[in-house]
Each structure stands twice: as structure tokens, then as C-alpha cells.
Amino acid sequence: MFAFIQGPEWILVLVVLLLFFGGSQLPKLARSLGQAQRELKKGLEEGASGDTDKKSS
Secondary structure, eight states: OOTTOOHHHHHHHHHHHHHHHOTTHHHHHHHHHHHHHHHHHHHHHHHHHHHHHHHHO
């Protein structure tokens, strides 16, 4: 998805994010994105284990 973005473009994206959210908000944003990713993985693992339990019954 992001294969077309090279080094200079990433710098521009980071600068825009810094201007948009501010320096103090970026760590909070990254932390909440990480937490959401962990919850999504946990939910997918629980769903996958639930599917295998139903199939074996």
C-alpha cells in the first residue's frame, strides 16, 4: 500500500503530521494506534480459536 512512498515523501508526511497534531500529541497518537493494533490482533486470535472450536464440535 505504501510502496510508492520513498524517503523524501516520508519526511513530508512526518512534517505534516507534526504540524497537524503538534509535537505533544504524536506520542499519544502512536500509543493509541499501538493499543488498537494489539486489541485487533487479540480479537482476531480469539475469533480464529472460536472458529476452530465450532468446526470440531
